[in-house]
Amino acid sequence: MGPVRVYPYFEYDALFRSNVFQTYNNKKSDFVNMLSPGIRLELPVAGTHRLSVGYLGNAYLYSRFSDNSHYDQNVNADAAFNFTKLSLRVGAAYRHATEEASLLQTGPTFTLDEQRVYNRVTPYFKAAYKMADLWRL
DSSP: OOEEEEEEEEHHHHHEEETTTTOSSOOOEEEEEEEEEEEEEEEEEEEEEEEEEEEEEEEEEEESSSOOOOOEEEEEEEEEEOOEEEEEEEEEEEEEEOOOOEEETTTTTTEOOOOEEEEEEEEEEHHHEOOOOOGGG
């Protein structure tokens, strides 16, 4: 086991949305500031393997329509095992997020849906086997 490696992360991005509520008529535009802080902790094991856990937040800050502002959260954990020819990676990601409001049609009438919070867990597995060393062919 080696020392824990810490990888902090921060990103800023900006987005102009020309149709915030996804309507056909009376379109409303807004400027969205996006802040994404995160951190990943990684623990090397036996030189080639590693365990890691991470967090990433996504803040969507609307300038005009601040009621649409929301903060999404992502957490993941995984283990990577790297042998001479075989590599395995297994883990899971959890997402707590907000689906933005959109226009709904029920028959001839249109209504604006509200924001909807959802939770999702996504397990993943990856395996790779090195068939040949390309540099020695």
